[in-house]
Amino acid sequence: MTNQKSYSLPSIMTSDSSLPWLLPLITMLVVFAIIPFFYNIYLSFHEFVPLKRALIFVGWDNWIKLFTDEIFWGSLKVSLYYTFVCLIIQLVLGMGIALLIDSDDPGFGVIRSILTLTLVIPPAIAGMIFLIMEDANYGLIPWALKSIGLLGQEDTILADPTLALWGVMIVDIWQWTPFMVLILVAGLRSLPSEPFESAMIDGAKPFQIFRRLTLPMLHKVIAVAVLIRGIDLWRMVDYVFVLTSGGPGTATYTLSLYSWQRFTFVQWGYGATISLFSLIVILIVGNAFIHFAKVKW
Amino acid sequence: MFKKISAYLVGLIFFFPIFFLISSAIKPTKDIFAIPPKIFFFSINLNNFQNVFSQINFFPSIFDSFIIAFGSASWTLVVAIYSSYYLSRNNFKFKNLFIMSVISARMMPLVSISIPLYFVLSKLNLLDTYLGLILVHSCINLPLAVLLMKSFYDDIPKEIDENALIDGASKILILHKLIIPLSLGGLSVTFVLSFIFSLTEFICAVMLSQMEIKTLPVYASLYKTLPSWSTMSVIISFSLIPLFVLLLFIQKYIVRGLTLGSVKE
Numbered sequence: 001m002t003n004q005k006s007y008s009l010p011s012i013m014t015s016d017s018s019l020p021w022l023l024p025l026i027t028m029l030v031v032f033a034i035i036p037f038f039y040n041i042y043l044s045f046h047e048f049v050p051l052k053r054a055l056i057f058v059g060w061d062n063w064i065k066l067f068t069d070e071i072f073w074g075s076l077k078v079s080l081y082y083t084f085v086c087l088i089i090q091l092v093l094g095m096g097i098a099l100l101i102d103s104d105d106p107g108f109g110v111i112r113s114i115l116t117l118t119l120v121i122p123p124a125i126a127g128m129i130f131l132i133m134e135d136a137n138y139g140l141i142p143w144a145l146k147s148i149g150l151l152g153q154e155d156t157i158l159a160d161p162t163l164a165l166w167g168v169m170i171v172d173i174w175q176w177t178p179f180m181v182l183i184l185v186a187g188l189r190s191l192p193s194e195p196f197e198s199a200m201i202d203g204a205k206p207f208q209i210f211r212r213l214t215l216p217m218l219h220k221v222i223a224v225a226v227l228i229r230g231i232d233l234w235r236m237v238d239y240v241f242v243l244t245s246g247g248p249g250t251a252t253y254t255l256s257l258y259s260w261q262r263f264t265f266v267q268w269g270y271g272a273t274i275s276l277f278s279l280i281v282i283l284i285v286g287n288a289f290i291h292f293a294k295v296k297w
Numbered sequence: 298m299f300k301k302i303s304a305y306l307v308g309l310i311f312f313f314p315i316f317f318l319i320s321s322a323i324k325p326t327k328d329i330f331a332i333p334p335k336i337f338f339f340s341i342n343l344n345n346f347q348n349v350f351s352q353i354n355f356f357p358s359i360f361d362s363f364i365i366a367f368g369s370a371s372w373t374l375v376v377a378i379y380s381s382y383y384l385s386r387n388n389f390k391f392k393n394l395f396i397m398s399v400i401s402a403r404m405m406p407l408v409s410i411s412i413p414l415y416f417v418l419s420k421l422n423l424l425d426t427y428l429g430l431i432l433v434h435s436c437i438n439l440p441l442a443v444l445l446m447k448s449f450y451d452d453i454p455k456e457i458d459e460n461a462l463i464d465g466a467s468k469i470l471i472l473h474k475l476i477i478p479l480s481l482g483g484l485s486v487t488f489v490l491s492f493i494f495s496l497t498e499f500i501c502a503v504m505l506s507q508m509e510i511k512t513l514p515v516y517a518s519l520y521k522t523l524p525s526w527s528t529m530s531v532i533i534s535f536s537l538i539p540l541f542v543l544l545l546f547i548q549k550y551i552v553r554g555l556t557l558g559s560v561k562e
Binding site for chain 2: 018021022024025028029031032033035036037039040043097100101103105107108110111113114115116117118119120121122123124125126127128129130131132133138139140143147174177178179182183186187189190221224225228231234235237238241242255256257259260263268271272275276278279282283286287290295296297
């Protein structure tokens with residue numbers, strides 16, 4: 001290394017200490033994640049009082065309000081339902097499609113490429129595509145459901161309290177099932193072929209092979225997929241904002257949307273309390289999942 | 298054969314909404330509102346484009362989106378290049394805890410960081426500015442970029458570093474002269490993915506800037522209450538073009554990217 005001398009850097013950059021290497025990352029995390037986290041805690045004990053034009057300390061009021069607020073419990077239920085139902089549908093559907101297109105045939109590569117398309121569409125825009133397709137009067141989906149008799153002639157999707165959430169979930173399922181498929185295909189492709197060959201020779205049935213060999217060997221890949229999808233489902237706000245804005249009434253408020261909506265109504269403290277609640281839940285559940293499913297980076 | 302046909306059918310089902318969107322952009326109004334809907338056999342009318350372009354100027358929002366995406370992807374990459382290399386090559390006491398906290402940053406609901414950041418940015422006079430959103434988007438993308446870059450560095454044999462260390466090179470020199478040239482592919486994938494995620498991010502963009510700066514998804518969502526489907530379809534079809542072009546560069550690595558480097562293809 002003859003050019004080492006011409007390459008002079010501040011001595012702190014050449015030292016063995018970890019600090020200079022990690023300092024930019026740590027600074028970014030502190031300013032944009034840790035300070036907001038503590039500021040959120042601070043806000044949850046304060047409320048903006050318009051008359052005084054100031055944040056006033058209110059003690060536990062916001063938290064008491066939170067646990068007695070029916071809209072909060074409703075939005076918690078919506079968030080939980082949305083997260084779990086979408087996760088299960090995407091996982092099962094994703095596994096089915098992954099097994100279908102797991103092949104060396106180059107024709108299947110085209111399908112994998114098509115499936116990547118939905119992954120780069122902004123969720124807000126994906127919501128708008130479905131806004132057109134689910135329109136009560138001229139939409140394709142209500143028309144199709146009506147013509148096969150699944151939906152009454154006068155019924156709508158997005159204005160119906162029980163169907164509206166499904167109208168939102170269908171977008172998520174459309175956009176992110178391909179994500180599950182592609183992860184699972186990547187996992188399936190990386191499996192060794194010997195165990196499967198010997199199982200076939202021993203006369204195992206396809207379902208037995210899937211249950212006893214494929215699933216356990218895909219354990220890690222499935223865990224990663226569930227973790228990442230679960231995080232994004234829990235914090236989803238784009239689709240529901242575009243499609244229903246929480247309506248009809250408060251039927252499709254998720255925690256994130258409700259907290260954002262309180263924020264825009266200048267209930268800054270209460271909005272922060274709701275968002276802090278959803279943050280604490282995902283941090284505990286997410287880290288516990290990483291621990292118990294032994295996900296490694 | 299049956300397998301192949303059903304696989305293509307699945308591909309078609311997932312492609313259909315995109316096709317339907319583009320077809321709505323080129324349908325005449327009477328075909329858009331036709332019942333039963335005209336899915337395949339509609340007349341083509343390019344007047345929609347002319348109308349939209351003469352009435353609505355959404356190029357400023359494309360410009361905004363690209364400035365923010367470029368700035369945040371660049372800054373994300375600069376931070377990730379150094380910290381990921383350290384995380385890939387060194388063991389230290391709280392390494393696992395450190396990586397866990399990077400992943401925890403990825404878990405935070407964006408609303409719950411936007412509310413406090415609204416106050417932080419307003420104190421710094423960064424609300425509604427490029428710099429503000431660039432910094433926020435880079436922070437959102439950092440967990441992805443750091444862990445993804447680490448996985449690309451992990452692919453490079455450690456012997457390369459060790460040999461160079463024996464020859465007396467410093468760590469920073471090894472990174473600049475040996476490792477970065479070897480990981481240019483990984484660097485560009487990380488850059489493009491961060492770029493795409495900045496373009497698609499909605500909630501921070503809407504909460505932290507809406508008056509002066511409108512990114513594409515924010516701008517498009519303003520038309521959600523507009524009764525004109527053709528306008529809406531034209532705008533959102535156009536905003537998808539840059540994303541699909543970018544996708545071409547990273548298609549091979551998309552699974553690795555979306556799983557933060559933990560699942561390789």
